Amino acid sequence: MQRLLDLIAQIERPRAHRKALLDAFVADTIFPLVTDDHAVFFFWDGTATEAVFLQHWVFGLPSRIELRRIPHTDAFYLPLDLPKTARVEYKFEIVKAGKGRWSADPRNPRRAYDPFGSNSVCPASSYEEPEWTRPDTSSRCGTIVDGELHSAQFGEYRPYQMYVPYGARPGKRYPLLIVHDGSDFLHFAQMRSCLDNLIHRHEVAPLLVAFTSGVQRNFEYAANPKQAAFLATELLPHLRERFPVLPGAEFQGLMGASFGAVSSLYAAVQHPGVWGRLILESGSFAFTDIGEHERGPLWDPIVTFVNEFRANPPKLDAQIYQSCGTFESLIYYNRSLFPVFQRCADQARFTEAPDGHNWINWRDRLREALTWLFPGPLWMYYE
Amino acid sequence: MSLTILGPERPDGVLPSVLARHGVTGPIALVSAGWRYDEARDELLRAALPNEVRNLRLYDRFRHLEREETELIGKYTAKQDALRKVKDRYRLWLRTSLGMAAGLLADKPDADCPWFRQSIRHLQEADELFLSEARRLHEAFEQEVRPGENPRVRKERDEIRAELAGCAALCIAGGHIGVLRNRCFFFDLGPTLTQRPLYAWSAGAMLLTERLLLFHDHTGFGPGTAEFLDHGFGLLRNTVFLPHARERLDLTNGANLTVLASRLAPRKVMGLQNGAIFEDGRYTGAPDSAFTIRPDGSVHAAVA
Numbered sequence: 001m002q003r004l005l006d007l008i009a010q011i012e013r014p015r016a017h018r019k020a021l022l023d024a025f026v027a028d029t030i031f032p033l034v035t036d037d038h039a040v041f042f043f044w045d046g047t048a049t050e051a052v053f054l055q056h057w058v059f060g061l062p063s064r065i066e067l068r069r070i071p072h073t074d075a076f077y078l079p080l081d082l083p084k085t086a087r088v089e090y091k092f093e094i095v096k097a098g099k100g101r102w103s104a105d106p107r108n109p110r111r112a113y114d115p116f117g118s119n120s121v122c123p124a125s126s127y128e129e130p131e132w133t134r135p136d137t138s139s140r141c142g143t144i145v146d147g148e149l150h151s152a153q154f155g156e157y158r159p160y161q162m163y164v165p166y167g168a169r170p171g172k173r174y175p176l177l178i179v180h181d182g183s184d185f186l187h188f189a190q191m192r193s194c195l196d197n198l199i200h201r202h203e204v205a206p207l208l209v210a211f212t213s214g215v216q217r218n219f220e221y222a223a224n225p226k227q228a229a230f231l232a233t234e235l236l237p238h239l240r241e242r243f244p245v246l247p248g249a250e251f252q253g254l255m256g257a258s259f260g261a262v263s264s265l266y267a268a269v270q271h272p273g274v275w276g277r278l279i280l281e282s283g284s285f286a287f288t289d290i291g292e293h294e295r296g297p298l299w300d301p302i303v304t305f306v307n308e309f310r311a312n313p314p315k316l317d318a319q320i321y322q323s324c325g326t327f328e329s330l331i332y333y334n335r336s337l338f339p340v341f342q343r344c345a346d347q348a349r350f351t352e353a354p355d356g357h358n359w360i361n362w363r364d365r366l367r368e369a370l371t372w373l374f375p376g377p378l379w380m381y382y383e
Numbered sequence: 384m385s386l387t388i389l390g391p392e393r394p395d396g397v398l399p400s401v402l403a404r405h406g407v408t409g410p411i412a413l414v415s416a417g418w419r420y421d422e423a424r425d426e427l428l429r430a431a432l433p434n435e436v437r438n439l440r441l442y443d444r445f446r447h448l449e450r451e452e453t454e455l456i457g458k459y460t461a462k463q464d465a466l467r468k469v470k471d472r473y474r475l476w477l478r479t480s481l482g483m484a485a486g487l488l489a490d491k492p493d494a495d496c497p498w499f500r501q502s503i504r505h506l507q508e509a510d511e512l513f514l515s516e517a518r519r520l521h522e523a524f525e526q527e528v529r530p531g532e533n534p535r536v537r538k539e540r541d542e543i544r545a546e547l548a549g550c551a552a553l554c555i556a557g558g559h560i561g562v563l564r565n566r567c568f569f570f571d572l573g574p575t576l577t578q579r580p581l582y583a584w585s586a587g588a589m590l591l592t593e594r595l596l597l598f599h600d601h602t603g604f605g606p607g608t609a610e611f612l613d614h615g616f617g618l619l620r621n622t623v624f625l626p627h628a629r630e631r632l633d634l635t636n637g638a639n640l641t642v643l644a645s646r647l648a649p650r651k652v653m654g655l656q657n658g659a660i661f662e663d664g665r666y667t668g669a670p671d672s673a674f675t676i677r678p679d680g681s682v683h684a685a686v687a
Contacts, residue, residue, distance in 0.1 A: 382557050383558060
């Protein structure tokens with residue numbers, strides 16, 4: 001921050017060579033400027049600019065914050081307090097000639113990708129990308145097998161991708177995890193590398209992981225009985241027929257983020273005794289204590305389900321790992337639901353992370369979730 | 384018979400220099416069953432040693448039996464499943480009891496407090512109960528199934544003994560302690576252990592003690608709950624080895640160390656690092672490569 005204040009002071013001097021000062025500043029600065037517990041966002045592209053706004057998804061802050069102009073220039077900046085281990089995804093809204101357009105931060109090469117494109121990333125001073133998320137050439141890699149099945153529930157073929165761990169032996173059986181939004185978890189959360197590394201390091205048990213994706217995703221995942229029946233009565237038997245799945249609910253897990261978490265929990269409630277391991281990331285567990293919700297008709301079945309779940313929690317023979325970003329609007333719902341899980345599930349664990357509703361947050365929680373629900377033989381290895 | 388215990392042999396091993404110093408020049412029998420499906424990948428050891436290395440292939444032998452002696456292995460698996468069920472109960476007890484001991488110590492950091500001592504006695508009783516249940520299951524299997532009378536098992540055991548007879552020393556490598564222990568006991572390696580110089584490291588070193596403790600403070604979801612796996616061969620008494628203790632234990636957490644070492648007392652708790660060497664009970668390794676953890680939670684370097 002001090003460097004920016006020095007720049008502003010120099011720019012405000014009479015006869016200052018402002019463009020040269022800005023050129024020198026951007027040449028040797030990493031953006032955003034991050035210090036101990038705050039970040040400074042900065043925009044300057046050398047052309048006339050009327051205004052710049054920070055667009056982000058941090059619940060609790062105004063979602064659109066105007067950057068301040070450095071006097072006499074078209075450069076803008078915005079200081080923001082940030083917890084040390086936080087990670088923020090953002091875009092700039094840049095207004096030129098009366099028109100605003102959204103853009104990634106042109107001076108920040110760090111990007112996070114999702115089905116809608118990419119966002120710029122601002123990691124706070126103590127955030128470190130977990131090394132187990134990156135491809136590691138020393139890790140033995142599992143294979144991905146493509147498959148499909150005809151679903152009577154949906155009246156069409158549904159494809160899936162099955163991760164088979166390295167060294168899977170004939171005659172041996174393995175736990176199964178079914179992942180909602182599977183294709184996105186593979187693409188945007190690097191889940192294949194994560195599995196390879198964690199299994200290779202004995203932290204996670206060799207595991208079969210079926211990656212599935214919805215077609216009308218939001219409709220199917222919103223506490224939909226068809227999806228729950230598809231998982232328990234169509235996909236699971238199909239996978240058990242084709243892959244060496246260990247029998248027993250404790251070896252059968254469901255995982256999902258956002259609406260995928262709702263679908264996972266709903267499926268476990270609808271088909272008790274089938275799913276003994278649940279990973280619920282940033283669950284869209286909206287509920288009402290009184291009055292109507294304001295999230296739109298898509299959420300109606302979810303609110304009905306969660307209201308009923310909170311009023312009469314069923315006994316869940318399951319171990320539940322739950323996580324949510326503290327920057328998400330969903331944090332309130334998730335915090336409220338955790339004590340209910342503690343009462344009705346065999347075991348429940350909840351992690352809050354200073355991050356948002358995004359794939360990297362969901363990726364970064366995988367080690368904790370998978371090692372807790374499907375612990376590998378690390379405990380047993382003394383090399 | 385001489386017994387040499389080593390710390391972890393990775394990344395750099397001391398075994399070649401120790402064997403040379405001991406004048407062991409003949410063939411070496413190797414047990415690497417703890418490496419599981421990598422059992423046969425002993426090329427690094429072969430390259431490091433001038434000795435001929437004869438791998439006893441215990442993991443591979445057992446896999447053949449799995450395919451060919453399905454009835455026997457089915458009964459063996461049933462025994463292991465029964466042991467797992469006992470362990471589930473043991474773990475439930477430990478989760479609660481360890482929390483109680485840690486809570487009492489946090490409230491009053493005094494390892495001599497009678498309430499803390501009582502909580503430790505409860506833990507020790509649970510450990511003893513689990514280990515006696517494990518022993519009962521193993522003995523019942525031996526008496527009822529008599530695996531040693533199975534011709535195929537007898538043939539494998541005879542081959543192992545014949546292979547050993549021509550070897551100048553036996554080396555037991557580390558790896559998966561559960562697999563290593565179970566294969567060594569299944570093929571009845573116990574009586575052969577004292578017939579020639581014995582070298583063991585990491586899980587191999589643990590195997591020679593009376594009881595095998597599993598521990599790890601740095602799992603993906605935080606500190607694990609230390610628990611006994613089973614009995615070892617008991618060649619080394621009154622010692623619990625903790626290989627890679629610096630990496631696996633939080634040595635800055637004195638309270639946890641107090642609970643751990645108090646629970647294991649009167650046995651000596653010994654951390655083993657790369658470079659540790661005990662030759663017939665005498666420490667001859669690098670100064671910082673082995674240390675004891677005392678019941679007050681303090682850590683002390685091993686001395687020669």
